[in-house]
Every structure is written in C-alpha cells, then in structure tokens.
Amino acid sequence: xxCNPKRRMPETAAPPGSKAAGDGQxxxxxxxxxxxxxxxxxxxxxxxxxxxxxxxRMLLPALYNLRLNDILPNGFAIVGYSRTSFSDDQFxxxxxxxxxxxxxSGPAKEPLWSDFAQRISYLTGEFTDTNDYAQLKQKFExxxxxxxxxxxxxxxxxxxxQVFPTIIAQIKAAGLDPRSNHKxxxxxxVEKPFGTDLDSACSxxxxxxxxxxxxxxxxxxxxxxxxxxxxxxxxxxANMIFEPIWNRRFIASVQITAAETLGVEQxxxxxxxxxxxxxxxxxxxxxxxxxxxxxxxxSSDADAIRNEKFKVLSAVRLIPPDEVGSNSARGQYGGGxxxxxxxxxxxxxxxxxxxxxTETYAAVKLFVDNWRWAGIPFYLRSGxxxxxxxxxxxxxxxxxxxxxxxxxxDEIEANVLVMKIQPDEGVTLQFNAKVPGPKNHIRSxxxxxxxxxxxxxxxxxxxxxxxxxxxxxxxxxxxxWDAVQRAWQIVMPILNxxxxxxxxxxxxxxxxxxxxxxxxxxxxxxxxxxxRI
Amino acid sequence: MSTSxxxxxxxxxxxxxxxxxxxxxxxxxxxxxxxxxxxSQHERALRRAESFCAKYPARVMILDATRTNLADVNxxxxxxxxxxxxxxxxxxxGVGGFSPDIIxxxxxxxxxxxxxxxxxxxxxxxxxSGVFEQILPLMDVLIVDSxxxxxxxxxxxxxxxxxxxxxxxxxxxxxYMRLSxxxxxxxxxxxxxxxxxxxxxxxxxxxxxxxxxxxxYLVGWLASRLQWKPCARFLLCDRSGREIHVKFERKxxxxxxxxxxxxxxxxxxxxxLSESADTVCLSVSDDGSARKRCVPLHxxxxxxxxxxxxxxxxxxxxxxxxxxxxCRLLKL
Numbered sequence: 018x019x020c021n022p023k024r025r026m027p028e029t030a031a032p033p034g035s036k037a038a039g040d041g042q043x044x045x046x047x048x049x050x051x052x053x054x055x056x057x058x059x060x061x062x063x064x065x066x067x068x069x070x071x072x073x074r075m076l077l078p079a080l081y082n083l084r085l086n087d088i089l090p091n092g093f094a095i096v097g098y099s100r101t102s103f104s105d106d107q108f109x110x111x112x113x114x115x116x117x118x119x120x121x122s123g124p125a126k127e128p129l130w131s132d133f134a135q136r137i138s139y140l141t142g143e144f145t146d147t148n149d150y151a152q153l154k155q156k157f158e159x160x161x162x163x164x165x166x167x168x169x170x171x172x173x174x175x176x177x178x179q180v181f182p183t184i185i186a187q188i189k190a191a192g193l194d195p196r197s198n199h200k201x202x203x204x205x206x207v208e209k210p211f212g213t214d215l216d217s218a219c220s221x222x223x224x225x226x227x228x229x230x231x232x233x234x235x236x237x238x239x240x241x242x243x244x245x246x247x248x249x250x251x252x253x254x255a256n257m258i259f260e261p262i263w264n265r266r267f268i269a270s271v272q273i274t275a276a277e278t279l280g281v282e283q284x285x286x287x288x289x290x291x292x293x294x295x296x297x298x299x300x301x302x303x304x305x306x307x308x309x310x311x312x313x314x315x316s317s318d319a320d321a322i323r324n325e326k327f328k329v330l331s332a333v334r335l336i337p338p339d340e341v342g343s344n345s346a347r348g349q350y351g352g353g354x355x356x357x358x359x360x361x362x363x364x365x366x367x368x369x370x371x372x373x374x375t376e377t378y379a380a381v382k383l384f385v386d387n388w389r390w391a392g393i394p395f396y397l398r399s400g401x402x403x404x405x406x407x408x409x410x411x412x413x414x415x416x417x418x419x420x421x422x423x424x425x426x427d428e429i430e431a432n433v434l435v436m437k438i439q440p441d442e443g444v445t446l447q448f449n450a451k452v453p454g455p456k457n458h459i460r461s462x463x464x465x466x467x468x469x470x471x472x473x474x475x476x477x478x479x480x481x482x483x484x485x486x487x488x489x490x491x492x493x494x495x496x497x498w499d500a501v502q503r504a505w506q507i508v509m510p511i512l513n514x515x516x517x518x519x520x521x522x523x524x525x526x527x528x529x530x531x532x533x534x535x536x537x538x539x540x541x542x543x544x545x546x547x548x549r550i
Numbered sequence: 551m552s553t554s555x556x557x558x559x560x561x562x563x564x565x566x567x568x569x570x571x572x573x574x575x576x577x578x579x580x581x582x583x584x585x586x587x588x589x590s591q592h593e594r595a596l597r598r599a600e601s602f603c604a605k606y607p608a609r610v611m612i613l614d615a616t617r618t619n620l621a622d623v624n625x626x627x628x629x630x631x632x633x634x635x636x637x638x639x640x641x642x643x644g645v646g647g648f649s650p651d652i653i654x655x656x657x658x659x660x661x662x663x664x665x666x667x668x669x670x671x672x673x674x675x676x677x678x679s680g681v682f683e684q685i686l687p688l689m690d691v692l693i694v695d696s697x698x699x700x701x702x703x704x705x706x707x708x709x710x711x712x713x714x715x716x717x718x719x720x721x722x723x724x725x726y727m728r729l730s731x732x733x734x735x736x737x738x739x740x741x742x743x744x745x746x747x748x749x750x751x752x753x754x755x756x757x758x759x760x761x762x763x764x765x766x767y768l769v770g771w772l773a774s775r776l777q778w779k780p781c782a783r784f785l786l787c788d789r790s791g792r793e794i795h796v797k798f799e800r801k802x803x804x805x806x807x808x809x810x811x812x813x814x815x816x817x818x819x820x821x822x823l824s825e826s827a828d829t830v831c832l833s834v835s836d837d838g839s840a841r842k843r844c845v846p847l848h849x850x851x852x853x854x855x856x857x858x859x860x861x862x863x864x865x866x867x868x869x870x871x872x873x874x875x876x877c878r879l880l881k882l
Binding site for chain 1: 730731733734736737738740741746749772775776824826828829831843844845846848866867868
C-alpha cells in the first residue's frame with residue numbers, strides 16, 4: 018500500500034514563472050507530468066548512536082541506497098552523534114566501510130559516494146550533556162547554508178532504549194525541539210522497543226509528549242516496512258472478492274505465526290530481559306492482527322489507517338488473569354538440531370541466566386469483540402529456534418454446510434488463505450478439487466502466488482522504505498501511541514502472570530521442533546490445530 | 551504470399567511437453583508479442599526479449615518475418631531473487647510469407663486469456679506490411695523504438711501520426727522513455743526558485759547524443775513544456791517571438807544522451823554524463839563561477855524501459871504533446 022503515490026504533477030504546461038495557487042511560489046513548468054520518487058523536502062538527519070551496530074548494518078546502507086535510487090531529497094545532510102570519538106573524515110571512512118560491507122547494491126560507487134560523503138558529518142558528544150547538544154544547532158545552520166536543508170530536522174534514536182528519555186529531554190534543553198525550530202519541521206524516529214511494559218511505555222511517552230507532538234513522532238517497527246506486510250492491505254482492500262467473506266460468517270479462525278530458526282545470537286543480554294511476548298507479539302504480531310482484522314479505512318491517509326488499526330485493537334478482549342493459562346502458552350528451547358546442526362539450549366546461550374525464566378516461545382489466543390469478528394479466535398505465536406523460519410497469516414474459512422462430493426473416506430478440508438510474509442512472499446489459497454477418475458474423490462490443492470515470480474521486482478529493505486516515509490512525513494507505516502499503548506494493554510495480563518510464576522517445565526521444547534506441546538491446547542480447545550511450521 | 555496455416559495444435563502440444571519437462575508456469579503476467587522484420591534488429595530484439603522474460607513470467611511470441619517454416623517452442627525457467635521459479639513460455643515463429651490475417655489469427659489462438667497483451671514492434675515502419683493493422687486490435691500496449699533506425703525523423707513522424715489517431719491502445723516509444731531521467735535532471739535546475747525565471751530567456755539548447763531520436767524528443771519535450779513554437783527547421787521561437795537555437799551533436803554510443811545544455815545570455819545549465827556512465831553531473835555556470843553536483847542515472851537499460859512501458863498503463867499526455875511539437879519542427 019502506497020499512501021503517497023509517486024509525485025505526478027498536472028500535465029498541462031504552465032507558462033514559465035507562473036505562480037502556484039496558495040503558496041506564491043513559482044511553478045517549474047518542466048515538472049508537469051514528470052514522475053519522480055524523489056522526496057521534495059530537504060532535511061538534516063541526525064543519528065543518535067551512530068557508532069552502533071544498527072546504524073552501521075542497516076541505517077547508513079539504507080540511506081546510501083535511497084541516494085543511489087535518487088529518492089533522497091537534493092538537499093540533505095547526515096549527522097552522526099555518539100560518544101565514540103571520530104573526526105568527520107574518520108566517520109566518513111567508517112560509513113564507507115559500512116556501505117562496502119552491508120549495502121545491498123554492493124560497494125560504494127564513485128562519483129556518487131564522494132558527493133554523498135561530503136554531506137556526512139559527525140559530532141562526538143555525551144547523551145547527558147546539554148553543551149554537547151549545542152554543537153548540533155551550529156551544525157544545522159551549516160547544513161542549511163551548505164546543502165539547503167531549510168531548517169528541517171529528522172532525529173533518529175538508534176541508541177539503547179534506556180537512553181531515549183535522556184536524549185529527548187536534552188533535545189528540548191538545548192533548544193533543538195520542534196517548538197524552537199522556526200525555520201522548518203522537526204521529527205523524531207524512535208526505534209523499538211517503546212517501553213518494556215505498559216508503565217515504562219507510558220513514562221517514555223510522557224517524556225516524548227513534553228517535546229514532540231504525536232504528528233512529529235515516528236515509532237518504527239521495521240516489520241511494517243516489509244513489502245508483504247503492506248500487501249496485506251492491498252490484498253484486502255484492492256480486491257472485491259475478499260471483503261464480502263472477511264467476517265465471522267465465513268471465517269472460522271485466524272493463525273498468525275512468526276517463527277524463527279535463529280536463537281538469540283549476540284542479543285542474549287537484551288533478550289533475557291525481554292522474551293518472545295515483548296520482543297515479537299506486543300509489536301510485530303499484534304500489528305499483523307490489526308492489519309488483517311481492521312475495517313476498511315475511509316482513505317489511504319495515515320491517520321485514517323491508523324484510526325482503524327487502533328479501533329480494532331481496542332476491540333481485542335483483554336484476558337483476565339485467571340484465564341491466562343487457558344488462553345496462552347509459553348516455552349523455552351532446549352538443545353536440539355536445526356538444519357542438520359546441533360544447537361545449544363537457551364540457558365546455555367551467551368549472557369543468558371542459567372536459571373532463566375524468559376520465554377523464547379509465546380502463543381496467545383485472542384478474540385476481537387466487534388460485529389465482524391465476534392467469537393472468532395485469533396491464534397498468535399512466535400518463537401525462536403523453531404523447525405523453520407516462517408511468518409504468515411493463515412485465514413481458515415468455515416466448513417462447507419453440506420457435503421455433496423467426496424468418497425466417505427475423504428476429508429473435506431476447509432479453505433485456507435495464507436498470506437506469506439517471509440521467507441516466501443506471496444499468497445496461497447487452499448481449496449478442494451476432484452481427483453480425476455470415475456470416483457468422486459476430493460483432494461485439497463494449492464493455488465500459489467509468489468511476489469517474486471509475479472513481478473520480478475526486488476523489494477527494498479524495510480528501513481529504506483521507512484526512513485524515506487519519515488522524511489516525506491508519511492506516518493502510515495509507523496505505530497501511533499494509542500496503538501502502542503493498546504498493544505501493551507493486551508499483553509500485560511499475560512506478562513504479569515508469566516513474570517510472577519516460574520515455569521518449572523522450562524526448557525519445554527527442543528530446538529528445531531514445532532514448539533512446546535503445551536501450546537497445542539490453544540487451537541485444540543476450539544477443534545483446530547496449529548499449522549505445521 | 552502463403553495462405554497455408556501455422557500448426558497451432560502442434561505448437562500447443564509442444565508447449566504442454568515443455569511445461570511437463572521444465573516445470574509448470576505458476577503465474578503469467580502478459581502475452582508479449584515481438585515482431586521482427588529486419589535482420590539488423592534481429593539479435594538485439596531477441597536479446598531484449600530474453601532479458602525481459604528472465605524477469606517476468608510471460609508467454610512470449612516472437613514473430614520473425616525474416617524467416618519461414620520455423621516454429622520453435624521452449625519453456626525457460628529461472629530462479630528469482632527470492633528463490634522462486636520464474637517460468638516463461640517462448641514461441642518463435644517464422645512468419646515470413648504468411649498473410650497478415652493468418653499471422654494475426656495465430657497470435658490470437660496462442661494468447662493466454664485475461665492477461666495484458668503487449669506488442670513490441672521492431673520494424674522500421676508501422677504500416678508497410680499490413681501485419682500491424684491486423685494484430686493491433688488484439689493488443690493493449692504498443693511499444694516502438696524510434697531510435698537507432700536509418701530514418702529516425704520519419705519514424706518519429708509516423709509514430710506521431712499514429713498517436714494522432716484515436717486508438718484504444720497505450721503507445722510507448724522507448725526512445726522517449728529513455729529520456730525520463732534526463733527530463734527530471736533538467737527540471738531539477740528549475741526547481742530552484744532562483745532559476746525559474748531563466749526559463750523565459752533561454753537562447754539555445756544543445757544536445758549531444760549517439761542517435762537523433764533521443765535528442766529530437768528532448769527538444770520536443772522542452773518546446774511543448776515551455777510553449778516554444780517551431781519557426782524554422784531546428785529553430786524555435788518563444789512566446790515573445792525570440793529565437794531559440796537548437797544544436798544537435800551526434801556523439802557517443804547509440805541511444806545514449808551525453809550532454810544537454812540550456813543557455814541564457816548569462817547562465818548555462820548543463821547536465822553531462824560522467825565517465826562511469828551511471829552518474830550525471832549537473833552544473834550551473836554564470837560569471838565564471840560554476841556549481842556542480844552529481845546525481846545517479848537510472849533505469850535507462852532496455853529491461854527497465856520495457857518494464858516501465860508495460861507497468862505504466864495510462865496515456866501519457868506529455869509524450870503526446872512532445873511528439874506533436876517535435877513532428878511540426880521536423881516537418882519544417
């Protein structure tokens with residue numbers, strides 16, 4: 018779903034120098050009818066935590082590719098800010114290394130790299146020292162003069178989350194906040210996680226609100242920038258065939274799965290304080306639920322879409338504490354074998370407590386109490402070290418009301434529509450067909466659509482899309498505070514119970530398996546089963 | 551001219567065999583019909599069709615009027631970036647000697663239903679053989695390339711005549727589409743408010759390119775946008791009657807623009823291809839000083855142009871206006 022389609026100017030040529038209605042600015046007649054993906058608003062982009070891994074592996078390569086594809090505005094400048102000491106030239110060399118190593122387009126290319134690099138600068142500073150932030154003010158003025166950034170500023174918080182409140186407060190203290198910026202706009206991108214529970218998220222939001230209006234805050238969930246996730250809305254709202262049956266009369270259940278084969282890798286320290294419910298369900302998976310269950314928005318406008326997402330999340334029934342056991346399941350992986358390789362148990366991973374009670378698998382059954390979905394279970398699950406990497410939404414339709422075909426031994430399967438997010442990207446419709454021959458045997462067959470074969474176009478990585486959208490001011494793919502808050506409200510009853518009770522069965526699933534057997538009770542209670550991972 | 555028929559049943563049988571042997575087609579995005587009647591265009595057209603098919607699952611019909619008695623069928627499968635298999639069915643038919651109505655009915659019979667039909671016409675003339683007229687009603691998109699032909703001026707005017715008639719088909723000329731990054735780069739100069747007024751005092755336009763069609767189109771586009779009128783061959787006049795001199799320089803590789811410069815009495819706006827050929831450096835020079843920056847040059851390879859021709863399914867009014875203005879300039 019594109020909210021801001023390619024800029025396409027009116028095709029009637031205006032005489033040179035004529036004025037645009039309203040803004041008094043001269044129209045460029047050569048722009049008429051030209052299509053361009055280039056962002057028009059110039060800006061300075063400040064990365065807090067620019068010496069970190071996220072900046073090096075994802076953010077800088079994303080910016081470089083935006084430039085390579087001529088999407089960045091003509092007037093842009095990049096400012097790195099971190100405690101690590103770098104000169105501008107050292108930082109540019111660090112950035113070049115990052116592009117050479119991690120860019121999807123391969124090593125940096127000349128003369129474009131030199132042009133790009135001259136727009137990169139670096140400031141060494143403490144996150145807690147207001148005086149250090151004062152350097153930014155001067156840098157913005159230099160960028161305005163040298164690169165025409167017109168006072169527009171985009172901050173990107175790519176630091177550990179515990180520093181977010183400090184940086185936001187310091188932005189205000191140094192007079193770098195939106196209200197002090199009289200020349201252009203000021204926006205902020207906040208990396209996930211937004212809080213570690215409802216209380217901490219509310220505290221962080223309180224700090225954010227002191228400095229930024231909601232319209233200036235872009236809470237990033239890179240999952241939402243993935244092309245197949247955006248395609249969920251296109252599938253639902255660009256096709257007439259699905260909407261009439263997209264409700265409780267025709268749909269029996271929905272399963273949302275985000276399974277990984279990876280363990281915690283180098284993130285043991287973080288993950289052991291987070292767990293699967295916080296790390297995946299509260300943000301990625303609940304966002305998928307919102308997209309699949311929301312009502313059609315009135316327009317493709319960011320707020321129209323985000324209003325609908327919030328509305329549907331508001332209708333999710335909160336699980337009472339005494340029903341957490343019957344509506345959720347948790348697990349932690351032990352040792353096992355994945356893709357022929359022996360892998361160690363979670364508690365043996367680096368920086369993980371040997372008696373850790375952190376779940377590496379979480380499954381939840383939710384109900385959406387509105388007219389469209391009343392009584393339909395949504396099964397959500399996410400886990401590490403599972404049999405296969407797969408993210409998908411499987412919509413299972415109701416059984417046929419009367420059996421006409423099929424021999425007595427034939428199972429007549431329900432139709433299933435699967436929206437595949439990763440690693441396969443596409444849509445599969447499972448339906449029943451007659452097996453050729455004199456008998457009336459019925460078998461389930463699949464109709465597959467794969468985005469790779471259908472379009473042959475490589476999708477841009479999520480960060481490219483999201484950074485570009487934030488510069489454009491398109492917040493559609495970013496999570497609004499009301500939705501973040503509601504997502505925390507949904508998971509908190511489960512989180513509270515899990516935090517307060519040690520699961521003695523941990524580790525309760527082998528790495529490389531389908532997850533804990535205990536999770537099977539969620540769909541089985543309704544007569545269903547988990548789809549095989 | 552032969553009135554015998556092409557063995558469609560035999561072709562379909564071989565398509566079925568090829569599918570069984572090399573994997574089923576899982577999605578089809580279009581029927582692509584490529585018409586070739588010039589041996590000098592033959593290899594190039596085949597290569598382009600090949601690279602297009604490597605990306606899109608399609609049924610490709612190559613109608614080769616330079617050959618007879620050829621009916622080659624194959625199903626090529628390739629692995630996409632995400633590991634999925636892209637399957638393309640290619641039918642190469644030697645249609646030399648067959649009457650236009652037989653060729654058209656063969657195309658009709660071999661089309662996959664309910665997907666767009668794209669005709670890529672590589673012949674130097676639209677109307678010479680009569681085949682064009684017969685196939686056209688079956689098609690949704692017509693792709694031509696006025697560039698690289700012996701008489702590019704004539705080719706452009708023939709395209710202009712065709713565009714002037716009311717056909718229910720989207721017309722694309724690759725020679726014009728090749729210019730889109732250049733149009734954007736030239737427009738970029740005048741996105742800067744300081745320079746917009748300079749558009750009213752341009753005195754000359756110079757284009758260096760490896761073939762004429764691109765250079766012609768660029769001037770046609772500028773003239774249509776800035777309301778310049780042709781007042782003599784290669785001479786334009788602006789709204790106040792002031793003359794704008796047009797200079798074409800044939801330089802560099804075929805179908806490549808090397809440099810575009812717009813000059814007023816005091817400034818020159820120049821866009822010039824860098825040595826690496828994937829970047830264009832833009833400069834504004836006045837009073838001895840020059841500001842320069844470089845921008846990427848993208849999507850002018852043949853595959854990208856064909857993709858764009860296929861994916862952009864609406865009429866391009868700017869192209870129509872540019873073509874119309876250009877044809878008037880060339881006819882003077």
